[in-house]
Amino acid sequence: MQVDLDYFYAQCEEVRNPTLKDKPVVVCIYSGRGGDSGAVTTANYVARRYGVRSGMAIVKAKQLLRGVDAVFLTADLDYYDEVSRRVMNILRRYADAFEEVSVDEAFLDVTGRVRGDYEEAKQLALKIKEEIKRAEKLTCSIGIGPNKVIAKIASDYQKPDGLTVVKPEEAAEFIAKMDVDKLPGVGAKTKKVLEEIGVKTIGDLAKQDPQKLVSIFGMKIGNYLYNAANGRDDEPVKERAEPTQFSRIITLKQDAKTVKEVEGYVDEICRDLYSKVSSQGYAFKSVSVTCVSDTLSTYSRSETYEHPLDGYDNLRAASIALLSRLLEEERIKVRRVGVRVSDLIKKRGQKTLYEYLTSTTE
Ligand code: DCP
Ligand code: CA
Ligand code: CA
Numbered sequence: 001m002q003v004d005l006d007y008f009y010a011q012c013e014e015v016r017n018p019t020l021k022d023k024p025v026v027v028c029i030y031s032g033r034g035g036d037s038g039a040v041t042t043a044n045y046v047a048r049r050y051g052v053r054s055g056m057a058i059v060k061a062k063q064l065l066r067g068v069d070a071v072f073l074t075a076d077l078d079y080y081d082e083v084s085r086r087v088m089n090i091l092r093r094y095a096d097a098f099e100e101v102s103v104d105e106a107f108l109d110v111t112g113r114v115r116g117d118y119e120e121a122k123q124l125a126l127k128i129k130e131e132i133k134r135a136e137k138l139t140c141s142i143g144i145g146p147n148k149v150i151a152k153i154a155s156d157y158q159k160p161d162g163l164t165v166v167k168p169e170e171a172a173e174f175i176a177k178m179d180v181d182k183l184p185g186v187g188a189k190t191k192k193v194l195e196e197i198g199v200k201t202i203g204d205l206a207k208q209d210p211q212k213l214v215s216i217f218g219m220k221i222g223n224y225l226y227n228a229a230n231g232r233d234d235e236p237v238k239e240r241a242e243p244t245q246f247s248r249i250i251t252l253k254q255d256a257k258t259v260k261e262v263e264g265y266v267d268e269i270c271r272d273l274y275s276k277v278s279s280q281g282y283a284f285k286s287v288s289v290t291c292v293s294d295t296l297s298t299y300s301r302s303e304t305y306e307h308p309l310d311g312y313d314n315l316r317a318a319s320i321a322l323l324s325r326l327l328e329e330e331r332i333k334v335r336r337v338g339v340r341v342s343d344l345i346k347k348r349g350q351k352t353l354y355e356y357l358t359s360t361t362e
Helices: 008-016 058-064 077-092 118-136 148-157 168-176 188-196 202-206 210-217 219-229 259-279 312-329 353-360
Strands: 002-005 025-030 038-043 071-074 097-102 105-109 140-144 163-165 245-256 282-293 298-309 334-346
Touching: 002 148, 008 025, 008 038, 008 077, 025 058, 038 058, 058 071, 077 097, 077 105, 077 118, 105 148, 118 140, 118 163, 140 148, 148 163, 148 168, 168 202, 188 210, 202 219, 210 219, 245 259, 245 282, 259 282, 259 312, 259 334, 282 312, 298 312, 298 334, 312 334
Parallel strands: 025 071, 140 163
Antiparallel strands: 002 105, 002 140, 025 038, 097 105, 245 334, 282 298, 282 334
């Protein structure tokens, strides 16, 4: 089952101020550079009827809503996090295994408790929707399917306040007519490559020769695409008790295009991240750098190392190298920059470098 809260930030705002409900509500992150510089995080469904979308410049949203009694609010991320935490605590109780995916989205493995029965799963979903409504006054959309890919697509299928149940035998047909970028993980780039080989819909993708997909995208992604397009996916719902990553992102004082301009921010992030990671006793094998452009598109580059990295200097060097690569390959104006370390390795006590490396390379 996947649960995704509807127009999340904007719905949170409606909850604490119900008089907003019938008006277009646009939740913004202002860049801090004065005026209406900044972007829309999300908007309620009333505002969406006017064409307002996540990632749009605030100026553009104001144009679309000119002459309309609309409300523009500054995002209050701490408040949304708080609401999210409470909702996640409700959801967790309904799952055999629980995976929080983002602030407003989670997977619940409910196979055991409904004994594989889709009707029972549907009843459970209705109960979950009711409880979230009662406790937090929020609506959500739920998708139920035989695996995570189908559940995710199903939760997106009817929104807001939706509930879509897809049985295993219906899965392939359910997704066949959809555009290929409805598959989780297929972004603009993959979509373009697929278009070049004549694939527009998920059904087109399902009929490709899997060998051909592997030769284009590599083993891991090629196989994923082929199986997912056929409604198959065996990724488990993963509990995340231990932290799996540490990250931090900051907004630049001014949009930037070169490594030189962004470097200082990366230093600051690395210093902060490294102190967190090392104080909790972790080293890490993967580093990733993310840039959010002036249009709120997100770009990332990451690297996984054979041996765990440790030390501020190493983290900084790895981050700068990734940033350079990203800015060379994408001609973007950077608004926000972030670094993430993952594939964490718990350092037990003080070990020699040799012990350390041999204990962590499987
Ligand atoms: N968000 C953001 N910037 C984006 C996209 C989303 O800050 N470019 C934030 C605001 C959203 C929240 O993440 O409320 C969840 O994103 P979703 O994609 O789930 O979108 P919504 O919950 O807003 O709408 P929907 O009803 O379509 O799920
Ligand atoms: Ca949502
Ligand atoms: Ca979401």
